[in-house]
Structure formats: structure tokens, C-alpha cells
Amino acid sequence: MEAMKETVDQSLREMRETFASGRTRSVKWRKTQLEAIIEMVKDNEDKMCEVLFQDLGKHSTEAFRDELGFVMRSATTALSSLDKWVVPRKSNLPLLFYPATGKVISEPYGTVLVLSSWNFPISLSLDPMIGAISAGNTVLLKASELSPNASAFLAKTIPSYLDTKAIKVIEGGPDVATILLQHQWDKIFFTGSPRIGKIIMAAAAEHLTPVTLELGGKCPTIIDHHSVSKDMKSIVKRISGGKWGSCSGQACISVDYVLVEQSFASSLIEMLKPVIKSFFGENPKESGCLARIVTKKHFQRLSRLLNDPRVQASIVYGGSMDEEKLYVEPTILLNPPLDSEIMNEEIFGPILPIITLRDIQESIGFIKSKPKPLAIYAFTKDDKLKTRILSETSSGSVTFNDVMIQYMCDALPFGGVGESGTGRYHGKYSFECFSHEKAIMEGSLAMDLEARYPPWNTFKLTFIRLAFREAYFKLVLLMLGLKK
Amino acid sequence: MAKVFEAADASNLMTELRQSFDAGVTRGYEWRVSQLKKLLIICDNHEPEIVSALHDDLGKPELESSVYEVALLRNSIKLALKQLKNWMAPDKAKTSLTTFPASAQIVSEPLGVVLVISAWNYPFLLSIDPVIGAISAGNAVVLKPSELAPASSSLLSKLLEQYLDPSAVRVVEGAVTETTLLLEQKWDKIFYTGSSRIGRIIMTAAAKHLTPVVLELGGKSPVVIDSDTNLKITVKRIIAGKWGCNNGQACISPDYILTAKEYAPKVINAMKQELEAFYGKNPMESKDMSRIVNSNHFDRLSKILEEKEVSDKIVYGGQKDRDNLKIAPTILLDVPLDSLIMSEEIFGPLLPILTLNNLEECFDVIRSRPKPLAAYLFTQNQKLKERFAMTVSAGGIVVNDIAVHLSLPTLPFGGVGESGMGSYHGKFSFDAFSHKKAVLYKSFIGDAAIRYPPYSRGKLRLLKALVNNNLVEVFKVLLGLS
Numbered sequence: 001m002e003a004m005k006e007t008v009d010q011s012l013r014e015m016r017e018t019f020a021s022g023r024t025r026s027v028k029w030r031k032t033q034l035e036a037i038i039e040m041v042k043d044n045e046d047k048m049c050e051v052l053f054q055d056l057g058k059h060s061t062e063a064f065r066d067e068l069g070f071v072m073r074s075a076t077t078a079l080s081s082l083d084k085w086v087v088p089r090k091s092n093l094p095l096l097f098y099p100a101t102g103k104v105i106s107e108p109y110g111t112v113l114v115l116s117s118w119n120f121p122i123s124l125s126l127d128p129m130i131g132a133i134s135a136g137n138t139v140l141l142k143a144s145e146l147s148p149n150a151s152a153f154l155a156k157t158i159p160s161y162l163d164t165k166a167i168k169v170i171e172g173g174p175d176v177a178t179i180l181l182q183h184q185w186d187k188i189f190f191t192g193s194p195r196i197g198k199i200i201m202a203a204a205a206e207h208l209t210p211v212t213l214e215l216g217g218k219c220p221t222i223i224d225h226h227s228v229s230k231d232m233k234s235i236v237k238r239i240s241g242g243k244w245g246s247c248s249g250q251a252c253i254s255v256d257y258v259l260v261e262q263s264f265a266s267s268l269i270e271m272l273k274p275v276i277k278s279f280f281g282e283n284p285k286e287s288g289c290l291a292r293i294v295t296k297k298h299f300q301r302l303s304r305l306l307n308d309p310r311v312q313a314s315i316v317y318g319g320s321m322d323e324e325k326l327y328v329e330p331t332i333l334l335n336p337p338l339d340s341e342i343m344n345e346e347i348f349g350p351i352l353p354i355i356t357l358r359d360i361q362e363s364i365g366f367i368k369s370k371p372k373p374l375a376i377y378a379f380t381k382d383d384k385l386k387t388r389i390l391s392e393t394s395s396g397s398v399t400f401n402d403v404m405i406q407y408m409c410d411a412l413p414f415g416g417v418g419e420s421g422t423g424r425y426h427g428k429y430s431f432e433c434f435s436h437e438k439a440i441m442e443g444s445l446a447m448d449l450e451a452r453y454p455p456w457n458t459f460k461l462t463f464i465r466l467a468f469r470e471a472y473f474k475l476v477l478l479m480l481g482l483k484k
Numbered sequence: 485m486a487k488v489f490e491a492a493d494a495s496n497l498m499t500e501l502r503q504s505f506d507a508g509v510t511r512g513y514e515w516r517v518s519q520l521k522k523l524l525i526i527c528d529n530h531e532p533e534i535v536s537a538l539h540d541d542l543g544k545p546e547l548e549s550s551v552y553e554v555a556l557l558r559n560s561i562k563l564a565l566k567q568l569k570n571w572m573a574p575d576k577a578k579t580s581l582t583t584f585p586a587s588a589q590i591v592s593e594p595l596g597v598v599l600v601i602s603a604w605n606y607p608f609l610l611s612i613d614p615v616i617g618a619i620s621a622g623n624a625v626v627l628k629p630s631e632l633a634p635a636s637s638s639l640l641s642k643l644l645e646q647y648l649d650p651s652a653v654r655v656v657e658g659a660v661t662e663t664t665l666l667l668e669q670k671w672d673k674i675f676y677t678g679s680s681r682i683g684r685i686i687m688t689a690a691a692k693h694l695t696p697v698v699l700e701l702g703g704k705s706p707v708v709i710d711s712d713t714n715l716k717i718t719v720k721r722i723i724a725g726k727w728g729c730n731n732g733q734a735c736i737s738p739d740y741i742l743t744a745k746e747y748a749p750k751v752i753n754a755m756k757q758e759l760e761a762f763y764g765k766n767p768m769e770s771k772d773m774s775r776i777v778n779s780n781h782f783d784r785l786s787k788i789l790e791e792k793e794v795s796d797k798i799v800y801g802g803q804k805d806r807d808n809l810k811i812a813p814t815i816l817l818d819v820p821l822d823s824l825i826m827s828e829e830i831f832g833p834l835l836p837i838l839t840l841n842n843l844e845e846c847f848d849v850i851r852s853r854p855k856p857l858a859a860y861l862f863t864q865n866q867k868l869k870e871r872f873a874m875t876v877s878a879g880g881i882v883v884n885d886i887a888v889h890l891s892l893p894t895l896p897f898g899g900v901g902e903s904g905m906g907s908y909h910g911k912f913s914f915d916a917f918s919h920k921k922a923v924l925y926k927s928f929i930g931d932a933a934i935r936y937p938p939y940s941r942g943k944l945r946l947l948k949a950l951v952n953n954n955l956v957e958v959f960k961v962l963l964g965l966s
Binding site: 061100 | 506508511545546547550551555556558559577578579580583586588590591593595596672680683684687688690691692694696699701713714717718720721723724728762763764770772773851862864869873874875877878879880881882883884885888889892894895896897900901902904905906907919920921922923924925926927928935936937938939940943944947948
């Protein structure tokens with residue numbers, strides 16, 4: 001650990017020196033780094049797919065869709081928009097302040113820390129880094145030790161492409177994270193669980209370091225089957241894709257559970273079964289299209305959730321597990337008890353509870369009884385229900401009639417609220433996430449108002465009162481002696 | 485006798501406010517407007533009492549109270565009333581080929597039940613201005629004013645209770661005990677104005693519940709004076725911004741001056757002249773300056789003034805009167821960089837001037853210290869202005885003036901690093917207390933098979949084309965031509 005402490009000290013020192021030198025502030029430098037990231041992904045596509053397969057059993061198409069393609073798009077957007085993003089924004093000042101001017105410029109925080117998660121180890125590492133770099137910071141990445149091949153790949157490959165004096169990668173687990181968190185950073189960006197999020201924020205508090213915490217929660221999916229019966233086939237595919245098609249349900253925005261009216265539950269289940277088969281065949285374990293559970297520990301967690309006898313009794317499809325292969329079959333539950341563990345923690349696995357309600361309107365109250373999730377999904381054409389969902393529930397985001405796809409829309413801020421996180425990124429929001437919005441005001445030395453200065457008297461007080469009310473005409477009268 | 489505030493009180497308070505929020509009391513436009521209008525009535529009808537309370541607590545001159553507290557608040561409320569509909573309206577967001585066909589918007593929603601903890605130096609402004617933001621954004625809010633300004637705290641409690649909706653807006657008076665009890669609750673946001681030391685405690689408490697925070701802290705705001713400036717105006721503005729704003733007890737007070745060695749004597753002479761013009765030959769008798777808030781702070785300032793190698797650097801002022809909690813406007817020249825007065829935010833009527841061989845050195849001096857809430861520069865040199873604005877990191881930068889940016893609703897007011905996080909004023913206040921919820925409306929047209937397993941090379945190619953926004957490639961793959 002001593003060696004690691006020394007490495008961290010040294011890295012920080014170098015990054016701070018580099019930042020102080022001003023090198024990372026040049027737009028040219030930032031663009032060069034972004035181009036290098038794109039090159040790195042292009043050059044190493046196969047290798048990246050390989051490590052994602054090794055760590056998570058991801059199929060290369062899934063890997064490209066969710067990680068590689070996403071990163072390239074993100075870097076490309078940043079490259080093409082950077083010139084716009086760095087332009088100061090003018091502010092309008094009241095006439096009274098004429099000829100003063102005001103503007104806001106985005107300045108980099110300095111030296112920032114990115115701690116990424118194991119489920120999308122490439123994109124959750126590189127995407128925040130893209131934001132940090134676009135904003136002109138130096139950045140240190142610690143990827144998750146639970147995706148060791150991806151972490152090793154990043155540690156080995158990033159230095160070959162990016163400016164090593166400004167962008168660094170450190171590998172390791174909680175003990176390394178602890179060392180990192182003892183230091184003062186200018187910003188910390190964390191993706192992971194709420195439990196660890198609290199630890200990160202408390203550590204950041206010691207140094208008054210601002211944080212962005214991308215956490216998770218139970219993302220509910222409402223199916224208002226009355227209003228969308230025509231599109232049910234598509235809906236079932238979308239939900240299935242959103243549950244099992246992306247890292248086997250181990251995503252912060254995965255469909256966690258479904259809310260549907262009692263009368264539709266069995267039809268829904270009967271529609272889900274053939275879709276699952278169409279995705280993964282008769283033997284999902286061998287399909288090559290279903291990611292595996294990341295570690296034994298997580299497998300055991302899912303196993304525990306499923307082994308609750310009352311939960312077992314609610315299995316209507318799937319349920320088989322293979323600890324050696326870290327495989328959990330796509331599983332559907334019908335009405336597991338609401339006080340069971342599986343209904344009170346983020347599942348983060350390929351198990352889909354269906355909770356039935358008498359009336360779909362009850363879904364609002366149901367969702368409100370739980371911590372605010374990162375996303376709410378609702379399949380409905382009922383405008384009244386849409387309005388109720390929007391105004392009565394709170395979540396990072398709401399997506400109507402699809403799942404997961406809000407992640408791809410980089411004009412939308414991506415982030416949580418309450419237990420699901422604080423801060424946001426993607427697109428321009430990534431740039432802002434790593435920037436301090438500095439206000440700059442310039443006054444004029446040419447004109448001066450005596451009323452600004454002591455000694456105070458009634459005239460000055462009246463003047464200032466009128467000035468504040470922007471009662472310019474009365475001000476003029478006052479100055480001409482025509483007003484008391 | 486005031487009832488003692490206990491743990492059960494804190495939790496009951498939270499339960500009550502949460503019930504109100506969940507019932508939708510605070511979300512409607514009409515409710516928010518009604519509360520803002522009531523705040524305006526408070527400003528319009530109770531100014532004399534406010535001025536009186538501020539005089540009791542701080543010896544604040546009437547003009548400062550009227551202008552820097554009441555008038556600023558009045559403007560803030562009026563702006564919120566005027567703009568609220570605008571602020572509440574969703575923003576449209578662009579969608580792209582990958583999410584086609586869809587429409588997207590960003591909806592502002594209240595965070596829920598929020599806590600505002602304010603400071604003693606501008607007790608009305610720093611209490612009500614954040615509350616304006618909280619209410620505009622549709623939250624229920626608890627205000628904890630500073631106990632170091634007891635008359636103001638008591639008046640705030642009385643007025644807010646009298647005028648505002650008690651089911652959603654409350655005041656809790658008290659000190660460390662009460663604040664600690666409040667901090668144990670799960671708030672949806674905490675807005676704190678005060679010191680960096682307490683800021684850390686607040687954020688640590690907030691971390692337990694993942695509560696986001698805005699921390700408006702402080703620091704040593706430097707003033708760099710270039711020798712090409714209009715010295716008379718420069719000095720007048722510095723004086724008005726330092727001693728004219730609560731006698732140096734403000735978060736953006738000019739803390740110390742940096743100027744070239746040769747220019748310093750001119751600066752000192754000009755300051756002496758204008759100080760006398762403003763406050764007379766006997767500034768201890770002037771009614772135009774606040775007093776030091778209490779004996780603790782008086783003793784703190786005394787100590788840093790009396791430190792060895794500092795006390796002999798006084799070139800103007802230095803008189804003290806503990807009974808009346810007064811310290812004269814005091815200027816010091818070239819105190820040691822590691823002295824107490826140069827190590828902590830002064831927050832009082834002492835102004836050290838540090839001389840440099842070359843004005844360029846100011847950048848290193850400023851950069852070697854924690855980032856302040858404000859940094860000031862007086863110069864006519866365009867290049868220097870640009871370099872300063874770009875390379876000095878501070879909450880805000882003001883060139884050729886002092887403190888005025890505080891009153892501009894179109895500029896975000898907040899710190900960076902040790903001087904804080906988050907910002908407010910104008911729309912930034914509304915945003916500070918809002919969650920910006922992303923909303924995506926997707927249709928059922930166009931369900932691409934490429935989204936779903938089983939995965940194939942063709943699907944991969946199509947995906948790549950989509951990701952690259954490459955329409956031509958998309959069609960080619962779809963038509964089987966690629």
C-alpha cells in the first residue's frame with residue numbers, strides 16, 4: 001500500500017503541475033485528446049470486445065451498442081461542439097449598471113477523479129473522461145476491480161494514446177479508492193451504488209469537493225395495457241430488450257420491475273415467454289447473447305433474493321441458476337411479496353418481477369412509496385396518466401413508450417435525484433459537469449455616482465432606492481432637483 | 485419562554501412538511517406567487533423593523549440595511565414574480581437519429597423539502613433570498629437563521645410565521661443543537677451560507693442521506709491594483725465595498741490588496757484621503773459603518789491585529805473599542821505572508837496591502853491560496869483584464885468595481901473550491917432548488933430489429949452506421965447492399 005500511496009501522490013503532483021502549466025486549457029489540446037480516444041476505440045475494437053466478453057460475457061454487438069459505439073459518438077459530439085461550448089455567455093445587465101458588462105465563462109475545475117463501475121466498464125470510464133477532458137481538466141481514472149480485464153486494458157492502453165502527464169489510470173479496489181479519497185480533488189465523478197455514493201460524498205466533504213454521483217434504484221415500468229393494446233408486441237420486445245438485452249439486467253437504468261393491471265398479467269407473461277425464446281433460444285446459457293453475472297458475490301446475492309421461499313413460489317418462468325458459469329436464467333416473477341428483499345433493493349440481474357394492481361392509476365402511489373429511481377418507464381397513450389406520472393412522481397428521467405433509450409439522447413441530461421444520484425452528464429452536460437461557471441463583471445472607471453459612497457444622507461438614500469426600483473425617470477428628476 | 489427544540493420536533497417538522505409537499509400544496513403556480521407576494525409585503529410594510537433589528541444586531545447603518553438587504557430582496561422577489569411562468573416552463577431538447585422518432589424535453593420539478601441555513605452578516609438577505617429560490621421552485625422550506633443575529637432571527641421568525649403558509653414554510657431558531665437536530669433529517673436539498681469549516685460539517689451530514697447541497701462560503705478575496713487605474717475611483721469603490729458593506733464582514737469583502745511597490749504609497753495616500761472624506765477624522769464616531777458583530781469576533785480581530793510583526797505594519801487606523809465593539813478602518817502594509825491576518829478570511833475592517841516587485845507576481849500569490857469567492861482587478865490594461873479573467877480561479881471576477889456583481893440576477897453567484905459549490909440569484913436560484921427531469925416521448929413506429937438479440941454481423945453494421953449518424957450506410961444495410 002505504501003507504494004500505491006506514493007504512486008497516487010506522484011500522480012496528483014504531476015497532474016496538478018500539468019494543469020497549472022495551462023496545457024489542458026487549450027482547445028487544441030482537448031481536441032487532440034478527444035481524437036485520440038476515438039482512435040483508441042477504433043484501433044482496439046476487437047480487444048475491447050474481448051475484455052468485455054471476459055469480464056461480463058457480453059456479445060460483441062452488445063459491447064459495441066452499449067459501450068464502444070457510445071463512446072465514439074460521445075467523443076465525436078464533444079469534438080464538434082467544443083468550440084461552441086467554450087464560448088463565454090454574455091449576460092444582460094440592468095441599465096443602471098451601464099456601461100458595465102457581464103459574462104459567464106466555463107473554467108475547468110482542475111484535477112478530477114473518475115471512479116467507474118464494472119457493468120459498462122469502458123463507457124462509464126471513458127464517457128466521464130470525455131467530459132473532464134473537454135472541460136480542460138486533468139483526470140485520473142480508477143475503473144472497477146470487478147471488471148479486471150477492462151480495467152487492465154484501460155490502464156495499459158490509455159497511456160499509449162493520451163497525454164500521460166494529464167490523464168492517468170490507476171487500478172485497484174476499495175483500498176486504492178480509500179487512498180484516492182483521502183486526497184483533495186477539484187471534482188469527483190462516481191458511478192455506482194448509493195451505499196458507496198454516501199461514502200464518496202462524505203470523503204469529498206472533508207475537502208469541499210463537488211461531486212456527481214450516478215447511482216441507481218429500482219426503475220419501474222408501467223404498462224397501461226388499455227391504451228397501448230395495439231402495440232403490445234413491440235412493447236414486450238422493448239421491455240425484454242431493456243431487461244435482458246443489456247448486461248443481463250445489470251444496468252442502472254435496467255427495467256427493474258413491471259407494474260400492470262391484474263387482468264393483463266397472464267397475457268403479459270405469455271407474451272414475454274416467446275420473446276425471451278426468440279432472443280436467447282431454448283438454452284439461453286449457450287446463446288452467447290446473454291451477459292453473465294459479474295462475480296460470484298453478485299451471483300450469490302441474486303441467489304439469495306431468489307431463494308426466499310415466497311419469491312420462489314412466485315416464479316412463473318425461468319429460475320434456473322449455474323454458479324460455476326455465473327448464469328441466471330431470464331426469470332419472471334408474478335407478485336413476489338412486497339416486503340421481500342427482491343422488491344426492496346435494486347435487483348441488478350435478469351429477474352423481472354411483475355406486480356399487479358387493480359387499476360393502473362395505483363402505479364403512481366406505488367412508485368412514490370419507493371426511493372426516487374434513475375428512470376421511470378411508462379407505456380401509455382393516456383395523456384392524463386402521462387401528466388400524472390410527470391407531475392406526481394420524481395425520478396432522474398421519464399421515458400414514455402420505450403426503455404433505456406434516453407441514455408442515447410445526448411441532448412437530455414443523464415443523472416438521478418434523491419437516492420438515484422446528484423448531478424448529470426452526457427453531451428453538453430458532461431462539459432458543464434466538469435466546469436466551474438465563473439461570473440465575470442467589468443465596470444467602468446469612467447463614470448462614477450456619488451450616491452454610491454458615504455457619508456450617507458437622505459439624497460443618496462433616495463437615489464439608491466429609485467435606482468434599485470429602476471425608476472429612471474424619477475432618478476433624473478431627483479438629480480435635477482425636481483424631486484425630493 | 486421559547487419551547488426547546490428537540491429531536492422529536494425536528495422529525496415532526498419534517499413529517500408535516502413532507503405531507504404538505506406530497507399533497508401538492510407547494511407545486512402550483514398560484515401558491516408560489518402568493519408566497520412571493522407575501523414576502524414582498526414583508527419588505528414593503530416592515531422595512532423600519534428590519535432596519536431596527538439589523539441595527540440592534542450589527543449596528544448596520546440604515547442605508548446599508550435598506551439597500552443591501554431590503555431593496556435587493558425586493559428586486560429578487562419582483563424578478564421571480566415576473567419570470568416564474570417562464571422558469572417553470574419545460575425546455576425542449578433535440579433528439580437524434582438513434583432515438584428517432586421521439587421528442588424530448590427537460591421539466592423543472594421541485595426537489596421536495598429543503599433546508600436553508602443562513603448567516604449573521606446579512607441575516608435578511610441571506611435568509612430570504614434562498615427562500616425565494618426554494619419557493620419559486622415549488623419546495624416546502626425550513627429556514628434556520630443565524631443565532632448570532634438574534635433580533636433579526638426573531639423578527640424573521642415572527643414575520644414569516646405571520647405571512648407565509650405554515651404548512652410549507654417554517655422557521656426554526658437556534659444554534660448548534662438545533663442545527664444538528666435539523667441536519668439529522670433527510671432533506672431534499674440543503675442551502676448553506678457561512679464558513680468553510682461549517683460547510684464541511686453540513687456536507688458530511690448531507691452525505692448520510694445523499695442530500696445535494698449548495699454551499700456559499702467565503703475566502704480571502706484579493707484586490708489587484710494596477711498603476712494605470714483611475715486611483716480615486718478605485719479607492720472609493722474599495723472603501724465602499726469594504727467598510728461600506730457591513731464593515732468588512734461580508735463574504736465578498738475586499739480582503740487584501742496586491743499592488744506594485746512603487747505604487748503602494750499612492751494607494752495608501754488615496755485611501756487615507758477618501759476614508760476621511762467618507763467617515764471623517766474620527767471614524768470611531770461615524771454612524772456610517774456597522775460595528776463588529778460580537779466580542780468573539782472582536783477578540784479574533786484584535787488578536788490578528790496584535791500579532792508580532794503585524795501590529796507594526798499598521799499605516800492607518802488601528803484604534804479599538806471593545807465596549808462598543810468598534811475597530812477603526814485599518815490599513816496595514818506588507819504584513820508577513822504567513823501571519824494570521826494573511827492565513828484566514830479577515831471578515832472585519834482591516835485591510836492589508838501587499839507590495840510586489842512586479843504586478844505580474846499577483847497571479848502566483850493568488851494561485852498559492854485557496855480559491856476565493858471573488859477576485860478584483862483595477863486596471864485599464866485590456867490584456868491584463870483578459871489574463872486575470874481567464875486564469876484566476878474564483879467564484880466570480882469583478883474588474884474595476886467591488887461587490888456589485890452580487891446584485892446582478894443574470895450572473896450566477898457562488899464559489900469554487902474552498903469558497904463553495906453551487907450558485908444562485910435570479911434564475912440560478914430557481915435552478916438551485918429544482919430537479920431538471922429529462923423526459924423522452926417515443927413512438928411505436930420504427931422498431932429496429934437490430935436492438936434485440938440474437939445478435940448478428942448485419943445488426944452490428946447497422947448499429948455502427950446509426951451511431952455514426954450515417955444515413956447512407958443505414959439505408960445500404962437495410963437494403964442489404966452493405
